[in-house]
Amino acid sequence: xxxxxxxxxxxxxxxxxxxxxxxxxxxxxxxxxxxxxxxxxxxxxxxxxxxxxxxxxxxxxxxxxxxxxxxxxxxxxxxxxxxxxxxxxxxxxxxxxxxxxxxxxxxxxxxxxxxxxxxxxxxxxxxxxxxxxxxxxxxxxxxxxxxxxxxxxxxxxxxxxxxxxxxxxxxxxxxxxxxxxxxxxxxxxxxxxxxxxxxxxxxxxxxxxxxxxxxxxxxxxxxxxxxxxxxxxxxxxxxxxxxxxxxxxxxxxxxxxxxxxxxxxxxxxxxxxxxxxxxxxxxxxxxxxxxxxxxxxxxxxxxxxxxxxxxxxxxxxxxxxxxxxxxxxxxxxxxxxxxxxxxxxxxxxxxxxxxxxxxxxxxxxxxxxxxxxxxxxxxxxxxxxxxxxxxxxxxxxxxxxxxxxxxxxxxxxxxxxxxxxxxxxxxxxxxxxxxxxxxxxxxxxxxxxxx
Numbered sequence: 001x002x003x004x005x006x007x008x009x010x011x012x013x014x015x016x017x018x019x020x021x022x023x024x025x026x027x028x029x030x031x032x033x034x035x036x037x038x039x040x041x042x043x044x045x046x047x048x049x050x051x052x053x054x055x056x057x058x059x060x061x062x063x064x065x066x067x068x069x070x071x072x073x074x075x076x077x078x079x080x081x082x083x084x085x086x087x088x089x090x091x092x093x094x095x096x097x098x099x100x101x102x103x104x105x106x107x108x109x110x111x112x113x114x115x116x117x118x119x120x121x122x123x124x125x126x127x128x129x130x131x132x133x134x135x136x137x138x139x140x141x142x143x144x145x146x147x148x149x150x151x152x153x154x155x156x157x158x159x160x161x162x163x164x165x166x167x168x169x170x171x172x173x174x175x176x177x178x179x180x181x182x183x184x185x186x187x188x189x190x191x192x193x194x195x196x197x198x199x200x201x202x203x204x205x206x207x208x209x210x211x212x213x214x215x216x217x218x219x220x221x222x223x224x225x226x227x228x229x230x231x232x233x234x235x236x237x238x239x240x241x242x243x244x245x246x247x248x249x250x251x252x253x254x255x256x257x258x259x260x261x262x263x264x265x266x267x268x269x270x271x272x273x274x275x276x277x278x279x280x281x282x283x284x285x286x287x288x289x290x291x292x293x294x295x296x297x298x299x300x301x302x303x304x305x306x307x308x309x310x311x312x313x314x315x316x317x318x319x320x321x322x323x324x325x326x327x328x329x330x331x332x333x334x335x336x337x338x339x340x341x342x343x344x345x346x347x348x349x350x351x352x353x354x355x356x357x358x359x360x361x362x363x364x365x366x367x368x369x370x371x372x373x374x375x376x377x378x379x380x381x382x383x384x385x386x387x388x389x390x391x392x393x394x395x396x397x398x399x400x401x402x403x404x405x406x407x408x409x410x411x412x413x414x415x416x417x418x419x420x421x422x423x424x425x426x427x428x429x430x431x432x433x434x435x436x437x438x439x440x441x442x443x444x445x446x447x448x449x450x451x
Contacts, residue, residue, distance in 0.1 A: 040069075041095065043071065066336075095328070096145060096324070098323050100402040103448055107136075131143040138451070143345075148291050148359060150221075158187060158282060169388040176313075184263070185197060188209055190203070190205050211263045229243055229248070236406065236445070236447035248313070257423075265424070276300045307385060309396075321400060325344065376389070
């Protein structure tokens with residue numbers, strides 16, 4: 001009888017233990033509070049970013065037992081996916097979002113106004129000023145997910161072999177356009193080792209280019225700002241891309257390809273590999289790319305590389321090229337979403353900052369030496385990053401038109417094919433930019449506020 005009672009008691013105990021274990025186990029072995037608030041977080045990114053996000057989500061869930069975040073990585077067409085979810089009224093609680101779509105949906109009241117939570121969450125106010133996104137004066141829906149600016153990456157071996165100085169890391173010492181062009185010519189060689197300007201140079205058989213740039217705003221945008229040019233005037237309602245300052249920028253870029261022969265054209269670039277491989281295989285000596293590429297460059301152990309600042313025309317400038325993380329107005333749990341929002345871009349919680357993929361948005365990581373060292377003292381950040389990364393992003397970065405101009409999705413769709421006439425040498429910059437005026441002008445609806 002005693003043994004039967006003992007067996008019964010043991011069975012009850014084991015059942016209780018197993019029931020408890022089941023209740024405390026999530027899909028990934030995470031502790032689960034059955035009363036926890038559930039949030040859905042949607043994001044894009046490479047496999048490295050996915051792994052970092054999953055690690056961060058697990059860490060957040062473990063440290064916040066009352067909240068359970070479920071991440072969804074979208075590797076394909078993110079914009080189509082989130083537009084479909086919007087149409088179906090099935091948006092996640094929190095998500096990555098392209099900056100132009102962020103501003104559009106913010107102005108339509110679809111995103112949570114984070115400025116109304118500043119008193120309760122003062123850490124929302126300690127970010128770099130240039131990282132805030134405002135849909136209305138004083139009404140911020142948050143910040144860029146990370147600060148990412150355009151830089152000049154280069155192959156150090158090619159500079160040593162050519163006997164020329166590497167790109168300056170100090171923004172105050174940025175090359176003038178003439179200095180930059182002279183170096184690019186010395187780094188460009190045809191199949192016989194001749195440079196542009198040499199007698200017998202063969203521009204149809206170039207073995208190594210001095211420089212390569214893309215055809216989008218991330219390449220021409222910083223130079224436009226450097227020269228005092230812009231797509232519109234300050235009101236965002238008058239087209240100015242055919243001003244002398246703007247035309248000069250596009251003329252200099254077109255000349256790099258078709259007159260100076262120091263840069264490949266778009267068709268040639270389509271047959272080239274990624275920027276890291278271009279530099280490694282000596283196809284190109286310098287490329288324009290964003291700071292997110294530090295991750296790829298540092299993973300390439302065959303390449304001796306570093307970074308500098310972009311050449312200037314009148315004054316040194318770079319451009320922020322980054323998406324945002326937003327909380328949707330439709331969430332039923334705004335405070336829990338805010339807890340996760342603050343956690344997900346904290347360099348102490350996410351290793352994407354140390355790996356080089358992201359730059360922090362909190363101001364202290366650009367002003368406090370100990371805080372700077374906490375995320376930059378590693379192999380992903382060369383010594384030059386202190387000036388070409390930290391100082392450049394803090395003091396010389398401007399927002400792109402995608403973040404500042406209303407109606408950008410429509411503007412951008414018309415602008416790209418017009419500019420392609422420049423990149424393919426079918427029109428002079430003056431002709432192409434003049435022809436764009438009657439197309440772009442009717443689409444201009446002003447600018448978003450900057451504070």
